[in-house]
Amino acid sequence: MALAGGVRVRARALLRAGAQFRGPVLGRPEPAAGGGDGTRRFANLRVLVEPDPAAGVAVMKLKSPPVNSLSLEFMTEFLISLEKLENDKAFRGVVITSDCPGVFSAGLDLTELCGQNPAHYAEYWKAVQELWLRLFLSNMVLVAAINGVCPAGGCLMALTCDVRVLADNPKFVIGLKETQLGIVVPFWLKDNLVNTIGHRASEHALQLGLLFPPAEALQVGIVDQVVPEDQLQSTALSVMARWMAIPDHARHLTKAMMRKATADSLIKHRDADIQNFVNFISRDSIQKTLQVYLQKLKQKKG
Numbered sequence: 227m228a229l230a231g232g233v234r235v236r237a238r239a240l241l242r243a244g245a246q247f248r249g250p251v252l253g254r255p256e257p258a259a260g261g262g263d264g265t266r267r268f269a270n271l272r273v274l275v276e277p278d279p280a281a282g283v284a285v286m287k288l289k290s291p292p293v294n295s296l297s298l299e300f301m302t303e304f305l306i307s308l309e310k311l312e313n314d315k316a317f318r319g320v321v322i323t324s325d326c327p328g329v330f331s332a333g334l335d336l337t338e339l340c341g342q343n344p345a346h347y348a349e350y351w352k353a354v355q356e357l358w359l360r361l362f363l364s365n366m367v368l369v370a371a372i373n374g375v376c377p378a379g380g381c382l383m384a385l386t387c388d389v390r391v392l393a394d395n396p397k398f399v400i401g402l403k404e405t406q407l408g409i410v411v412p413f414w415l416k417d418n419l420v421n422t423i424g425h426r427a428s429e430h431a432l433q434l435g436l437l438f439p440p441a442e443a444l445q446v447g448i449v450d451q452v453v454p455e456d457q458l459q460s461t462a463l464s465v466m467a468r469w470m471a472i473p474d475h476a477r478h479l480t481k482a483m484m485r486k487a488t489a490d491s492l493i494k495h496r497d498a499d500i501q502n503f504v505n506f507i508s509r510d511s512i513q514k515t516l517q518v519y520l521q522k523l524k525q526k527k528g
């Protein structure tokens with residue numbers, strides 16, 4: 227699946243503006259600068275990719291400090307990196323994890339949702355849809371190695387993966403907390419959650435905006451494994467090895483079959499979903515709620 231028009235244009239603009247991969251591009255192996263270890267690390271500004279072509283696996287580290295919020299720039303750079311891996315036959319699996327201590331992703335970037343104009347909201351929501359679709363329909367095996375708090379849009383990214391492994395730290399909660407902020411999850415994210423934990427558990431989780439700590443997250447099934455923090459990366463890689471042992475063609479056709487109806491329901495109603503989001507987010511009451519929330523976050527330290 228190629229990047230959608232708006233995101234592609236933005237990706238080109240970003241690349242023109244200098245968000246180039248700093249290291250060697252995939253398919254042209256060279257030792258990492260200064261490392262001499264034969265790996266092919268590459269990065270744009272906000273995503274670090276550590277490829278292991280011999281294993282067919284790359285680790286994508288989200289590194290958009292302080293909290294990996296899903297800004298337009300972050301999502302665009304993430305999609306560029308993902309597309310590079312998708313287009314390189316050497317790679318069949320990706321582990322997604324965070325380079326920001328204690329935070330997997332804080333979710334949608336609230337500054338993109340506050341005080342902007344309708345055209346901006348439309349562009350932003352299109353990018354969120356694109357991020358979800360590209361991850362959800364990826365041919366590659368995606369394993370989320372969740373090493374930090376994972377609310378709302380962070381959980382959106384994790385839910386698209388084939389497997390979620392969560393580090394066992396009581397601070398590392400995961401879930402769709404949107405109702406707590408007075409906002410409603412889009413239908414396709416609701417469907418993604420229902421497919422993962424079932425209808426009844428989703429009703430509770432979504433209406434109450436629940437954030438699950440590790441033991442509860444495992445019990446409800448929003449994550450597949452909880453492991454000690456120092457074993458997260460090794461567990462994610464061994465889970466990946468198990469999935470990589472399955473013939474790729476059969477596996478990804480099966481994945482596509484399982485996910486098609488859910489993805490199609492968004493693809494068929496993309497424009498209406500954007501319009502719905504723009505109308506919703508532009509409401510004075512929603513703007514006020516989000517602005518107060520963002521202010522509270524900023525004042526936390528003071």
Ligand SMILES: CCCCC/C=C/C(=O)SCCNC(=O)CCNC(=O)[C@H](O)C(C)(C)COP(=O)(O)OP(=O)(O)OC[C@H]1O[C@@H](n2cnc3c(N)ncnc32)[C@H](O)[C@@H]1OP(=O)(O)O
Pocket residue numbers: 292293295328329331332333334335336337375377378379380404407409410411412506507520523524525526527
């Ligand atoms: C309508 C359709 C909805 C679609 C579904 C998705 C919705 C969403 O994703 S809405 C966003 C939901 N996310 C959150 O509510 C998380 C908010 N953040 C936090 O709870 C915390 O920041 C944290 C637990 C993720 C991390 O805590 P901590 O390490 O203590 O860091 P700070 O709270 O001090 O934050 C540092 C810095 O980052 C700013 N920030 C935090 N989250 C966001 C965000 N989502 N968007 C933009 N900016 C964010 C925070 O304001 C601080 O900024 P400065 O004070 O300027 O440093």
